[in-house]
Amino acid sequence: MNRTDRLYAIVEELRAVTPRPRSARWLAGRFEVSTRTVERDISALQQAGVPIWAEPGRAGGYVLDAARTLPPVNVTPAEAVAMAVALHRLAGTPFAGPAGTALRKVLAVLPPAAAEAAHDLAGRVHLVGTGPATPVPALVADALTARRVLRLRYADQRGATTVRDVEPLGFLGTPVHWYLVAWCRLRDELRAFRTDRMTSVTALAEVAPHRALDPDDLDIPRERFRQVSLV
Template identity: 35%
Template sequence: MPTTSARLLALLSLLQARRDWPGALLAARLEVSPRTVRRDVDRLRELGYPIRATKGPDGGYQLDAGADLPPLLFDDEQAVAVAVALQIAASSGVGVEEAAARALSTIRQVMPARLRHRIDALQVTAVERGGNRPNPRVDPAVLVTLGAAVHAREELSFDYTVSSRSESVAASPPRRAQPHHLVTWAGRWYLVAWDLDREDWRTFRADRISPRTPTGPRFTPRQLPGTDVAAFVAQRFEGSFGPERQPCHGEMIIHLPAAFVSRYAQDGIVEELGPDRCRLVLGSWSWPSLAATVGRFDADIEVLGPPELADAFATLARRYARAAASGCN
């Protein structure tokens, strides 16, 4: 039987791997009795891990979110992925360079030597698009406020800085809007909202927004013009989704943060769906080319449409499988 500390780490790893665990299944996986599992769960609770227990024949355990962030347990691939993402975060345009550097240093200190060597050998330098015109920086707190208002469907009041040739001046009075979507376009963050004073749809650059608190009343979402937010934003910015320029464009969900995907999405439109999921609409000259472009992301992909894109993924999967098989001979 493994030591108590090793068993606790194994239990914590299992609880982080899936949402719900039946007690009997946990005991079988750890090769201990259900009573030992209950004792180990109590030990983890004493260490600050919020573990909820459910009673009954199918009762089990679930690791919940708590008020404080307890120590986390990563496997090798997760640790390397987090370290690489933190290096890329230095140019994400959301002003987290210092925090990302501190987080990377913390993770590196506790990594085993084999993983530290992999991280030290992989130095990522993210280059801004546009030559001498770097993307404007966005305060992370602003993105959090905007995202929360979109999710809660609460009206926003904010100061908006408009650009002139000589200087930037704050528009007055404050803007009032119903926020609908938080998206990225060509490396910049935008808020798509219904402007209450102008009674029309507007796209606001997030780096020019200074939210006022508190937020306003809740509202019933309006129907966005066009088929979806991606088409709306593409039309506003005259993007390259026209059939004469990019005959194929598809829609998918990428299981990665929107800030990361937007760095490599070219002229695609990225909509944040959560901390580790985003919606991407991207165009290309052919369906296989589009599928291959999206396949560069080391993450799960959900194809929302059209069917031609799903067929292209299936075609590439068969080609890659044949290539892998030929390489083993």
Template identity: 40%
Template sequence: MAREFSVSVRTVKRDLAALERSGTPIWSRPGPGGGYGLAVGSSLPPVTLSSAQAVALLAAVAANPDAPYNDLARAGVAKILDVVDPRTRARAEELAARVWVDAPVSASRAVRSALEEALADQRVVRVRYTTAAGQTTTRDIEPVLFASREGRWFLIGWCRLREAMRWFALERVERATVLAEERSGHTVQEVGEPPRTSHPVSGVRSTR
């Protein structure tokens, strides 16, 4: 499962534990042919989604390949489409064929996965980073947040090399390794206010 979604085993275990705490009846079977699944006879609330809403999700994910947790978002959208009614899914597939995107990936999948894991698990991450001036260094970073600015994604965190909060462009990170060490107490407030054109994704509200 960790390999399929390009995340760590720790992340999979954490998410499964969260599902169990929410009351979702999950079974597990060890060994070859084993895995995790939803208990027989149980069900989740039905998903009601229009074909246009489904395509909106597909377009958002496809147009932002460098966005944090994009691989998980793709998997989530695929799962949603698996449970919508066949007629809606067919309409969504037909409409999606008429929505084109051109969004090349600038950061490697391995780098993105490591940075995502470090932020989610609050761990220090060691990166090989090249600045705009061409200087390459190895740094230990305490990740605080991801930010998008002018079409580029950044990891913002406390740089132990510079002893200051820094913005790191994802496409300039050559390698990233999550360390066992937990990050200290650096907060979003230390980063300052987001740019006027930016806002936390938690600020998105339903338009219904």
């Protein structure tokens, strides 16, 4: 069992027996790790905002405050990333810290596969500043999770229109515009498409092949953009 799976399993084990405690020794036996590893895992969960308390004494152990935590929730990876993007707009406000804690609580109770998918998706979203507030077409917004090849009718800065089949790879948000970063089959290279210049979007039946997106390919100095983070 990897660490992400174990953290999730510890929370659910404590939830199942609350308000009774589970000792570090019991949890270590349950997950076949050392008590020191359990203590480190509990500390990581506490730092992430999961309300786990230590009860002293021979019958003591760790207790989850079920009234202040969430059961497994049906938050999709895209929804988790949407929360993270929204948090970037709270930077510097009195609510940035509590909002970050709230997101970590949601992530702590996501099934491991969903949490892993959310982290992968977040790694494909980059912001310059806090990102724009302009709307994005629904098909484009769903492009990365749907993994469908998109057919765009796209107008360039001179107004000339072309039809392109593209493989979505990520999003870039500047202070003014959203861009879909994609592999353009017409040009046979990586391109960034401004979403407000897409005059029509169609999702094709074809599943896009996996391609890695290297931030260096965005041709923007690293100090100017931030990758969206879920932690």
